[in-house]
Amino acid sequence: PEFSLVKAMMMTMRRGLPENLSKKEKMALKQLKNDPNLVIKQADKGGGIVILNREDYMQESMRILGDNTTYRILNGNPIENFKKQFSELLNKGFENKVINKDELDYLFVKSPRMAVFYYLPKIHKRLENPPGRPIISGIGSLTSNISQYVDFFLQQFVTKTPSYVYKHHGHQ
Template sequence: MPNPAPTPIAVPIPTPNPAPTPSSSPKSGPNSQPCHVFTTPPDLPLSEDERLVLSRGLTFIPRRSRINEFNTWRDIEQFFRRLRLCAFFFNQDSLPPSDDPFSCLQHTPSTWTPRTGLLPALDLFIANCRRDINRLNFSTPLTHSNLSPSERAALHSLRSNPNLTIKPADKGGAVVVWRTNLYTAEAKRQLADTSSYCPLDHDPTSHHQTIISQTIHNLITSGDLPSTASNLIFPQPSIARFCLPPKIHKPDCPGRHIVSACSCPTELISAYLDTVLSLLVQNLPTYVRDTTASIIFASPIPNALSSPWTSSPCTPPSPLTKDSNPSISSFPTVPTCTLPLTPSFD
């Protein structure tokens, strides 16, 4: 008897990012609306084309006149790799979470790709895609553009103007164009607040990194922390960054001071503390999970409200206790030693 045909398997296929399409509207997309453009001072001169380009938003991507062949093949091969990974791990259970809270602080990107031959239909699809891409003529210029020649000239004028600082608004999604000297003056005004900032004559990042590294290594040597606690040390730290998103809803358009501590020496220590404290916060009697849960708590009839995003009524989260949640014993244990999270550096 002939062998029965294999049963087809439905594998979810990730879709690549769609290429931008030409549009005469300020922002492409069926429901997109142009961004509002504000200037500081209000009489800052901007041409009509410059305002039109800015109204497209700071995430707008101008279309190039030619397609870069190297970037195209790089993106396509990355997409093929995601397809193979999706097919390889389809219907497989995910790995259980690690009991060590320090092991997940640093991730090493994997470059492994499943071998060919595991799914013939996928191999045929990839081969056909490569054949069709090989037929493309990358030296042919594109005939369509999502910017007019005057708008493209305005974009180059905005990029090359050192007297303009362009920032997203703190709220509302608007685009704000500051005169650079006013932006600098606002930054100096806020940095002059000695209750929050103090001037330094050098970059203390390397000194902070040395103290944190030595302290963590000493705690590992003494047995107060496991060996995986070395993941708390950020490999290549950098200095914090200061920026001022403008508050256009307030008089004189002040800036909201933000100090980004990403890639700073204490970033991973903060991430570890967040995993510990989040479990403690969820165990508080005043903890509210989200807006839907708060509406349910305020409702006179519990569980009478249904979430518009689900088909079943939303129930408020129950208090996290050993009786209601058996996983309470799996909470990460906070070491009894003292970490210099906010040390006083000389």
Template sequence: MTENDISSLDELVKNKELVILHADKGGAVVVMDWNCYDNEAHRQLGDARYYNKMPLDPTPVFSAQIRDFLDSAVDNGIITSQTLKHLTITDPARQSIYFLPKIHKDLLHPPGRPIVSDLQKSKQLEQANLLLNSSVYLETQFAQAEMKAANLSRDRTYLQMQLKQAEMTINDLTQKQSDLQVQLQTAQQDITQLNSKLQGKCCPVGWESLSPNCYYFATSSENWFNAQTRCKDLSSDLVVIKGAEEQEFIKNRKKRGWAYWIGLTDTEVENTWKWVDGSLCSSSSDGTV
């Protein structure tokens, strides 16, 4: 730009009879007669359907109410004193209104689109709207809350998946436990059957069996008492004959020339014979002692 161009623009800006604004649409720059612009502004502001003139500026009242609310937030531990200092606007800007010409509707006498400005320039600083910092703070808090909520939602989904997997694992383990219990019962039944089959067949070395008992035929005891003592040393006792089969079994295993002590005695009352288990001795019809 030449010096003449710059000088012309400077004079144009300083001309109080003109208004230079952006068009409402299209990005064009509009130079309007001040009176036309002022008439359009009064026309709109005079429409009681949309605008009412206030007797006083409500900004100081609003400012006091907001400060009381913020002080209460500090007292209740919601915000810190440092945050209070940041949110407090000590010299709030008064909002102003201006109108962007709608030249796409009327080129010569364009209606205006009302715009309310939140900021105004002072000589040394840009004064902020009363709620600007609070709005930015709340927007930040909401964004953080939304992020936490999203994280919690993801965590919830993950935990639900983990819970479902745990439930499946528990069900699987429960089924396995049930199967093992069946197998254990079967094994116990097999052991019981095997024990029944092996009953009387698992006597110690040197003993002989007649189900369900084991018998040891000793030849070294000199008297009945020594024989009983030796039996007890072997965790046993002298035999108590309870039937013909058992009596025949013992008789058949008696070695020639040897005698064996049995569990029959009259040590308590002479000629009153008792077995070592305390039962009385009596003859039976099958010839058993």
């Protein structure tokens, strides 16, 4: 519900903005987006956009996922087993008054999605065949809500860590 509201507000605000692309430019972007031989990703640093040959993108993905110290092939989908264990853990937290009913309901994702792998090209390292920074997107996954929950409580400690660097809005 909140996301829909934000999306509606953004669409309303966007309508009032002047167009900054010509019709030709919009058509060119649409063609690139719909080309099955291309992958379009945000650059790892600098906020740029990178257009990659799909074959090269897949090759780098397989190189990253081929690292057996970090990734391994599973024999099946472990979600149901994880869901059961996670539910038991949350219920123990509720029974021991570590979390309340609202938190219990929020933290347990009833129909979780499988986390998704992709990578961001590190064009600051190399422009041709750039290495990739692996990302596992857990949006909608079993641990997505508890990640936000834990993050909320840890934020107060982040600024106190020696490695914390303050980023002023508009600067990276």
